[in-house]
Amino acid sequence: MNESKAVHERKHVWRDEILLIVVMCVFVGIVYALDNALKPQFTPSTLLLTGVFLALVPAFIWLVFFYLQDRAEPEPKGFVLGVFALGGLFAAAIGIPMTDGLFRVSHWLYTDALTTIMGGILVVGFTQEYLKYAAVRYSIYNSSEFDEPTDGVIYATAAGLGYATVLNINFVVSNGGVDLGSGIIRMAVVALAQAAFSGITGYFLGRAKFESEPVWWMPLGITLAAIFNGLFNWLQGAVTQPQITLSGSITPTWLGLVLAAVVALATTGVILWLVRRSIKSLQAGK
């Protein structure tokens, strides 16, 4: 009886996950089609509102997607949303001023492939991953609600999605709303990637709280997340950096976007596998 209930629940979750992915694709398709058909012109205020809307929708779809993974003992929605907001706050108050203002990454990061990878890992990757880690470590981590290793992934992905939302709003506003069609695909991919990379940190954080891990365990988690972040950043850089040739310039938008999406999806796959394995071992322990 219990086994049949578990199978039923699993089918239910799979159905919801597929539905969410379909909703994401439909949303992206609608925005892409509307941008191509209407070519909207924005005032500063409508641009900001559009940016907020276009950044929030993919983030919330992915937030529900990751929230559904916590089948053993779902976390309070208010706490998850709180960590989401904290991730966004850290991005706006510290992350973006640090990478764009202090390190001025746009001036040197795309000089060559090696620089993009090294700068992407050391500056962008570590800044973002540490702030997403801090959003969990100095808030919910000390709460009694953080009561199983899987919670690390759930809360860290929420922090990552909050961070991605602010990055995406910044992207729309700083580009003046130009080319929202391919921009919305980028935003959906960035949101998934930020969630997945912080999911790596979250997995290490969850294990660190409940199991006796060595001292290098947590730094390893942050470093791995920063490396994936840097690689993603490099692939995504191919989206925005035109290749200048004798016959003009070519912007290989789709190739970079597809490769970046592959990294994001692969990382998400690994995170989901780790979460399910953790839930299984927890249920087997009970």
Add this chain to the structure above:
Amino acid sequence: MANKQGSLGDRFAEFTVILVTVIALAAGWFYKSGVENASVPFEAEGVSAQAPKGWLSSEPSGEELFRAVDRNSSGFGTTYTIRQIAVTSEATASEVASAVALKNAQELLAFRILEQQEVLDSNGRSAFMIEYVYVESNPDLTHAELPSVVRGMDLVYLNGERALVVSFHADENNFELDLERFHTFLKSVTY
């Protein structure tokens, strides 16, 4: 589940995360400095300099010996130029600078001089400096883009019967931030 939150090991792990992040960011800062200070040698008509690596540069043409543009700049691309102008042996640097400013006023939109004075550069060489501002607008009328406010600085050096004008142009938002790097370039200019 049992947790080890608040334990000595947990606090030590937290400290190591901060330490690793700080080390990574410091390494990133040094890497950034290395990339920004990377240069390639340039030489034309007896003038040499260390040009920023990775910038778009053009071949000498007419008065202009050197032009390099930072394609990664936001807004107006930060630009360094070196021009040589034939002058009489009696001409002073301030006279040449005035002539250059007059030409700029005729060619550049909303050109205004902000400051002008004799200066000593970081190599101890005497020069006449003019700092100014103007508006740069894309000549393509179909290009939906706001014009950029550009700040510029010309340093005029006299060298026998020629004057060298070393210029720095940057978007108003980047001017102060890019100034230090321009001074490094200026220091490398020899004639």
